[in-house]
Amino acid sequence: MKLTWNKNNNNNKKRSREAIASYPNLPFDQQDPSHDDMQLQNQEHAHSQHQDKPSADALDSDFKQLAQSFQAQGNKLAEDGKYREALGKWETALNLMPENAVLLEQKAQVLLELGDAWSALKAATRATELEPSWAEAWITLGRSQLNFGEPDSAIESFGRALAIKPDSVEAQDDRKTASHLIKKRKQLHSSGLSTDKNRYMVGDSTESS
Known part of the structure; x- marks a missing residue:
């Protein structure tokens, strides 16, 4: 049956849905008998996917x-x-846990052993940022700064370590080393030799020449 405007209705409105439903043979009023089954299958599939997802x-x-x-x-x-093999394992671990201060501090130690002071400095700095109350991280940072030729910064780092752990023999000894290097730098500066060498590496002779 074709839908038409109800000419006898002065309001000129279309038929209501209830009126249309009174004609059982209208093609658009019939639902596919498999519609409910398909909907149920889709819901079950979605639920299964949700359960399988970790x-x-x-x-x-x-x-x-x-x-x-x-x-x-x-x-x-x-x-x-x-050390190089260890560094490879720790790098892999850091890809999975990049905010792990212990791994970063260990990485810095190994990099110092391998002679890469700059990379050690970056790793140790990040470790202190993540764990600012960890004395060992500050000690490793201080040693990295010493090896990079920055004894002034190293003294500050060792001071931070001692503020956290006053009885740390390592921090005390390393701070003395940094202080001696600064003293040596001043001596060289006063003698006019500082233009040839501005940085001092750990391992340099600490005896006055």
Whole structure:
């Protein structure tokens, strides 16, 4: 049956939905008998996908466990003196846990062993940013600064370490080394030799010439 305007209705409105429904043979009023089944299947499929998808907490836990495994492997390699191999393991762990201060501090130590003072300085700095109340991180930063030729900054870092851990023999000894290097620099400056060498590396002779 074709829908038409109701000419007898002075309001000129279309038929209501109830009026149309009184004609059971209208093609658009019939629903596909499989419609409900398809809708149910779609809902079940969506629910199944939701159940199969791992939660964010589960993924974080898996990443953490994997990172800890790489960290442990790196620790063993470092203990055996295999610093480059250890660094590779720790780099992998840091890709999974980039905000891990312990890994960054360990990385800085190994980089110092490998002679890369600048990279050690960056790693140690980040470790102190993440854990500003960790004395060992400040000690490693101070040593990185010393090896990079910045004894003034190193003294500040060792001072931060001693403020946190006053009985740290390492920080006390390293601060003395930094103070001696600054004294040596002043002596060279007064003798007119500072233009040839402005930075002093750990391992330089600390005896006055």
